Amino acid sequence: MWTIPKPKYRRGFCAEGEIAVNIGGVRAVLFGDVLNRYPESRLAELLNCSTQNPERISSLCDDFDPGRREFYFDRDPDAFKCIIDVYYFDEIHIKRGICPICFIKEMEFWKIDQNVLDECCKTYLSEKEEELNEIAIKVKVILEDLVVDQCITRRQRCQRYLWKLMEKPGSSLPARTIAIVSFFSILVSALVMCVGTIPELQVTDAEGKLVEHPTLEAIESACMLWFTAEYLLRLASSPNKLHFALSFMNIVDFMAIMPFYVVLSLNYLGNSSMMELANVQQAVQALRIMRIARIFKLARHSSGLQTLTYALKKSLKELGLLLMYMGVGIFVFSALAYTMEQSHPETLFRSIPQSFWWAIITMTTVGYGDIYPKTTLGKCNAAVSFLCGVIAIALPIHPIINNFVVFYNKQKVLDTAAKHEVELMELKSGREAQMLSLHSCVVNFANLTVLPATYSMVQRSS
Structure with a gap:
């Protein structure tokens, strides 16, 4: 509800201390004392601008009728109805249906600070x-x-092609094929990890302990080699290698690959008698649990x-x-x-x-x-x-x-x-x-x- 008189939308001449504006065909008569509350705004500058200075007036409005003291603006009248609220209520609300980005441009044109916008x-x-x-x-x-930039070198073109091949499945048929192979490799690796824990499918090693079947270990090794090659190719073709290495999903990929090679290293050290076999086995069992991290690789696809x-x-x-x-x-x-x-x-x-x-x-x-x-x-x-x-x-x-x-x-x-x-x-x-x-x-x-x-x-x- 208006507690202060609204701007007068009327025809005719404006009285002393008033200013008439025509916004996109909508005419309004505004009070000078109200406009002076924001002296740095465009309307206040027009109010205090002398009619004997046409150059200054033309820089502030699109046209001017000196007889009626009316200023013309080729602007949105609906947005102006929101702008005028700042002189009466010291705040502005963007009405429904008005683009907020365009409204900010309107505020900049009328020289109204954005801080008056409501929260x-x-x-x-x-x-x-x-x-x-x-x-x-x-x-x-x-x-x-x-x-496709023709000015880049052959090496850069190859790097860009490899990056699209590994990271953009929708760019070509080979890229889509690689994404499908990677997706099924993740599923096969997860399935092998689960099936390898079934006692009936395990074999007995030289010490009489149950271990994974060699066939399942070979399948897992093949999957891990694929994951390793995929990660290295993506890293090599990445335009920003530091951002690539610190990305969350790439960290997940690295954590899914790293235990496989750590287990190989620990087994080699244990067989070489450089470490106690019991400690090696405990570390291997702990690292094998980290294989579950590879299921999060599905999120990338x-x-x-x-x-x-x-x-x-x-x-x-x-x-x-x-x-x-x-x-x-x-x-x-x-x-x-x-x-x-x-x-x-x-x-x-x-x-x-x-x-x-x-x-x-x-x-x-x-x-x-x-x-x-x-x-x-x-x-x-x-x-x-x-x-x-x-x-x-x-x-x-x-x-x-x-x-x-x-x-x-x-x-x-x-x-x-x-x-x-x-x-x-x-x-x-x-x-x-x-x-x-x-x-x-x-x-x-x-x-x-x-x-x-x-x-x-x-x-x-x-």
């Missing part, structure tokens, strides 16, 4: 800026795949797993609340269960820390049955605990799922927008080439006015 609009603006940055990054990646990872990172607050709820519930109900069960001679609750395990499996509705209450009060406490556990788990689940759906849909939209921007750039470059070949100003003007909004999008993304 909600600043958040909305930052989200849109992040989306544009992500689109720009995706466009840059696509253009890097499409652009699955956009769905990557989206799930990003969504969980966005849901850290909700996950923290879930852990806090469960932690409080586990502490409370385990202490109550221990206290209530002490009256029973055959109680299974020996201590509160031991009762933590019962509280965890009860609140998560797992219920192994290894520890259970025997008194009436203990059973009532158990009923309340699993009801509270269901509620505590259910409350943060919806925000987490919603974050995943929103992030997944957003990534699809951004991918489509990036491809669309690239298509528009190609269309623009094709039209420019056509216009240069025609050598006609009339044809140039006709071609340039076909997609004005399209070219503005291209310029913004570039």
Whole structure:
């Protein structure tokens, strides 16, 4: 609700101390004392500018009618209705339907500082800026795949070709084949690791101990050689090797490869009597457990797993609340269960820390049955605990799922927008080439006015 008189949208002459502006065909009469609240703004400068200085006036507006003292601006009237709020309320809200990036340009034109934006609009603006940055990054990646620089050396061309072959499955059929082979190698390696623990498929070594079958070891060795060659080729072709080595997924790849060679080294040292055999075997068993890290290599080939990872990172607050709820519930109900069960001679609750395990499996509705209450009060406490556990788990689940759906849909939209921007750039470059070949100003003007909004999008993304 307006607590200060609104700007007057009317026809006719403006009185003394007022200023008339025409914004895209919408005329408004503004009060001088209101405009002087922001003396550095464009409207305040026009108000205090002398009509005898046409050069100064022309630099501040698009046209001027000295008889009616009316200033003309070829700007968006809807955005101006938001801009004018700063003179009355000392803050600005971006109305629905107005592009926030274009609105910031309007604020810069009217010389209004961005700090007057309300906090909600600043958040909305930052989200849109992040989306544009992500689109720009995706466009840059696509253009890097499409652009072929003829000036680079043969070595650089080979490095770029190898990088696309190892990192861009969609760039060519060989690259897609390598990605499929790598994907199935990960699955085979994980399957061999699991099957190798079946006692019926193990063999007895010279000391009478069960070890993996030699065939399974050979298959695993072949997979590890493939992973090693793939990692080294990707590292050699990487344009930024330090960034490549410090990338999270590449660290996972390295951690999945490293135990294999460490085990080989320890076995060699053990056979050479340089180390005690017992210590070597213990180290080998510990390092073999690290083979499970190779399953995380699937995330590099699955956009769905990557989206799930990003969504969980966005849901850290909700996950923290879930852990806090469960932690409080586990502490409370385990202490109550221990206290209530002490009256029973055959109680299974020996201590509160031991009762933590019962509280965890009860609140998560797992219920192994290894520890259970025997008194009436203990059973009532158990009923309340699993009801509270269901509620505590259910409350943060919806925000987490919603974050995943929103992030997944957003990534699809951004991918489509990036491809669309690239298509528009190609269309623009094709039209420019056509216009240069025609050598006609009339044809140039006709071609340039076909997609004005399209070219503005291209310029913004570039």
